[in-house]
């Protein structure tokens with residue numbers, strides 16, 4: 001049996017969270033190493049691609065959250081076995097990765113520069129991606145993005161919607177998802193009430 005250590009930031013969200021939920025759903029023990037921002041600054045230059053998450057499998061590091069999610073998703077029944085449904089699942093995960101990249105570029109900005117960048121995001125890339133995700137949810141049947149069942153793409157979308165509706169992104173309207181793609185709000189509620197997801201958060205409390 002391999003040993004797993006997931007290294008990610010100390011919050012319940014972001015690129016690391018779907019991996020944590022998938023590990024829990026698989027019933028696979030893993031070390032959940034949560035680092036603070038000062039700790040990340042210390043370790044950053046020693047990380048491949050200078051970023052988290054990193055998964056260590058028997059001590060060997062692997063990066064890229066979507067690749068890791070697919071790997072753990074296969075062990076937890078949260079990744080489609082059918083190639084075509086897997087393609088649908090990947091399309092959603094990669095689109096969500098692009099959104100994270102656009103949002104991530106506004107981190108570190110301050111004051112007026114931050115306001116301008118975030119407003120541009122809220123009028124540009126965010127609605128583009130929210131509308132695209134809405135379309136992909138309809139394509140998947142309206143409940144889940146692929147395979148008519150919960151997959152790692154749903155977990156990633158749930159984390160993203162929860163973040164966008166949390167009010168923590170300054171200058172992005174808190175109701176942007178509700179306004180542009182209300183189906184994603186219902187989707188978030190569906191995912192967060194899934195027994196595998198509720199069991200994970202129960203284990204955290």
Ligand SMILES: N[C@@H](CCC(=O)N[C@@H](CS)C(=O)NCC(=O)O)C(=O)O
Pocket residue numbers: 014015016044050051052053063064065066097104
């Ligand atoms: N494509 C990479 C992106 C990784 C990434 O940008 N991670 C963010 C945190 S979610 C990070 O470590 N940012 C720190 C930095 O860029 O300095 C992945 O999916 O894992």
